[in-house]
Amino acid sequence: MTTTTDTPAIAATGLRKSYGDKTVLDGIDLHVPEGTVFALLGPNGAGKTTAVKILSTLITADAGAIRVAGHDPATHADAVRAAIGVTGQFSAVDNLITGEENMLLMADLHHLPRREGRRATAELLARFDLTDAAARPAATYSGGMRRRLDIAMTLVGSPRIIFLDEPTTGLDPRSRHNMWQIIRELLTDGVTVFLTTQYLEEADELADRIAVLHGGRIAAHGTAAELKRLVPGGHVRLRFEDPGAYERAAGALRETVRDDQALTLQIPSDGTQRELRAILDWLDAADVHADTLTVHTPDLDDVFFALTATPEHSENPEKSGKSANFDKSEETVR
Amino acid sequence: MSTLSLAVRDSSTMLRRNLLHARRYPSMTLNLLLTPVMLLLLFVYVFGDTMSAGLGGGTPDRDVYIAYVVPGLLLMTIGSTTIGTAVSVATDMTEGIVARFRTMAIHRGSVIIGHVLGSVLQCIASVVFVGAIAVAIGFRSTDATVLEWLAAFGLLVLFSLALTWLAVGMGLVSPNAEGASNNAMPLILLPLLSSAFVPLDAMPGWFRPVAEYQPFTPAIETLRGLLLGTEIGHDGWLALAWCLGLVVLGYLWSRATFNRDPR
Known part of the structure; x- marks a missing residue:
């Protein structure tokens, strides 16, 4: 609404998805300008994860015009994939290998030269406070550590758009605040963050714009302040x-x-x-x-x-x- | 980067990942090797005299039976190892990491190809392991030439590839490790219904065609022919056809299943 000149990092209109006769997304519109944090807020089962899966090329939409980083995920999935990084709701780490091996695996899949891969691995492990745990299998990590490793893996290859599906669900309060700090730091690099959460406080803390997803539709959207104006005063x-x-x-x-x-x-x-x-x-x-x-x-x-x-x-x-x-x-x- | 070099590079990365898993957690591979090794020792040292008496027309000779049973057990080793492949594919698919791979700009099939290559290498290692035990207890190839040895090795690799693709498909359609292990059961049961332990003519007539035309028997007979000089006949072509057929079938099945939207 306010930004029309910027190229949106993510734009979707009329996004639909149903499984059998259960409609999960019933025609939603999304608009996320570059370099901003967008929060998709909703209760469990609202369709947040489905939206992320569609935008991140994991599944295909039934209908709707979608552009992620300027490309259509349905027809140019690899162009979209090259621009994004995804941290799913359930940890996307390889539990059988060590934290460091997970990071090097990502470096290899991003085709980084060996030396650069090692450098990025060491740097990110240090940044996410995982250097001491680097040689341990990821299966032995705590929930908070696994999420940090998850995000560190997402950052290998420097994606311009990052999807975080409920990044703090199941974390204790301290880990949650750590995670918020991590997300804020991402922004200083100029990346776009698409966040889903069921915590209003989280959206309020982090997001530039918020859309409330309910029953497969966007019930409201705007800045936190705009949304607060929608309800009677104090x-x-x-x-x-x-x-x-x-x-x-x-x-x-x-x-x-x-x-x-x-x-x-x-x-x-x-x-x-x-x-x-x-x-x-x-x-x-x-x-x-x-x-x-x-x-x-x-x-x-x-x-x-x-x-x-x-x-x-x-x-x-x-x-x-x-x-x-x-x-x-x-x-x-x- | 061209599609081919992308495929090669990503697949070899995925292969490294799978070999790392296998090296870090060898217990499953070793468990699966237990069945063929135990059967080998059981049939040679416990049933060996009886079996060889039935085989050779009355005179018990354990060495004769060792020679008879080893080719079948080598192929059974492959079947057993690929059960592990089905289980590890199914387990992998339930992990978030594969969802991550699907959102990355990598060669789409590399996850599967990594599993396939890893599995074939593991099959070969397993065959070498069981083969070494067989040699240790007295198995000797009687007349195989270098060419026949190469052909035997080629057959083992091709058979590994065929069962691996089948196992990958089974792993992909299974909801979890338990399901995969059940679905892949035929891979270790089929050799029991083949000419691995007793010759076809010792079986009841109605059962013979089942045993004769299932994939294991032609491969066993071919391997026997190559290593021991028995007659191969049409079994060579049959084995080749089965292998190639299973590779194509397993490949198409796996590809179609993997390319479906994830659950």
């Missing part, structure tokens, strides 16, 4: 232990959203210090004493849940929508 939430106090407060305050079951009141707020102070003053003036007060700013979780709520879930308002993930996105003030 609010302050007051929770009461005592039903009497709750009723008194509800009577005294206007412009609130009541939740009689949970004994909570929501007051619209943008979460700035100034507005928060005004609300606190107002509560004091009305003699309202809530047991807890939490500030909620809209984040991608809200967008995600709002966009991907399936009908059967939204029957129960308590379990659906943004209320499902309050604990994570709120900061308790008192």
Whole structure:
């Protein structure tokens, strides 16, 4: 939308794929400018991996016009393959051989001269903190190490477009943050990153643009900020232990959203210090004493849940929508 | 880089990978060698007298039976080794690394060709190993000329290639290692239904055509003829036809299966 002059690294329109009568991708459009990070966000089974498989020439689409690095994966698969590097959802390392042998295998397949292959191997192993483990079979690596080896292997041959299919799924928090750092460093080399994730935080942290994939369609796309604007603004939430106090407060305050079951009141707020102070003053003036007060700013979780709520879930308002993930996105003030 | 030199280069890289696997994990290869070696020792030292009495018209002579049974066991060794090929292909296909290979600008068939070449080399090594044991317990070629030795070696290589392509196809259609090992069972069962252990005329009449025209028997008879001077007759052509047929069939089957969209 904003970039029309750049040649897109990846462009797809009307991408479709179905297995039997199960439609996995129901006509999606993607546009990823060069040198940016694009996140395809969606719950399990949304079709993220299928999209990556099609764009990375692993499987063919049923319909749609696709260009990856300017080439059609269906007719010029090798031209696409020469430009891309893929780290799949399940580790794509050879577990029977050592980390170093894995790297040299990649160097050989990229037809690097022996000396250059050794140099690239040593350099990447050092960069991904795998030098000490280089002589051990990959089967003995931890999940985080295997992912690092996986990405290191993807980087041999310096691909211009890198696909990362759920690069942090199954990693512990420290490894996840390491992985984010690695992905950020990729960008300084000017490569394009196509990332899939089911973690909104991850997309928010890394991606320039995000598309939310749900039920085989793009439910929304834009920058993280643009997406956040799609859902109602933030609010302050007051929770009461005592039903009497709750009723008194509800009577005294206007412009609130009541939740009689949970004994909570929501007051619209943008979460700035100034507005928060005004609300606190107002509560004091009305003699309202809530047991807890939490500030909620809209984040991608809200967008995600709002966009991907399936009908059967939204029957129960308590379990659906943004209320499902309050604990994570709120900061308790008192 | 031309298609051919790309194919050669990538295939040899993949071959190196497979040989590395075989060297690093020799246990499977050795396990598979156990069957032919045990059968060799069993049939020679335990059943040898009885078998040779049946063979030679009454007088037990173990050496006669060694000579009879070794060609069949050499070919059985090939069948046994290629079961390992089916298993390692099936295992490989379930690993993410092959998905990675498919997204790289390499020669498409190199993964498979690497397996095929690796398997043939392993077959030859296995045949040499079992052959050495056979020689150690008394097997001697009676009258083979240099040309016949070469032909025998060529037959073993061609037979290895044929069973390997078949095994690769079996490995590709199997969902996992267990499935591959089951699917490849005929490769070690067929020699039991051939002229490897007893001559065809010692078998019941209705069964004889089955044993006579399956791939192992013509190859066994040809090898026997080359090493021991028995009559080869039409078995030479039959063996050649079987080998070439299986190579073509296995190749087409494997190619079609590998080129399908992965599961």
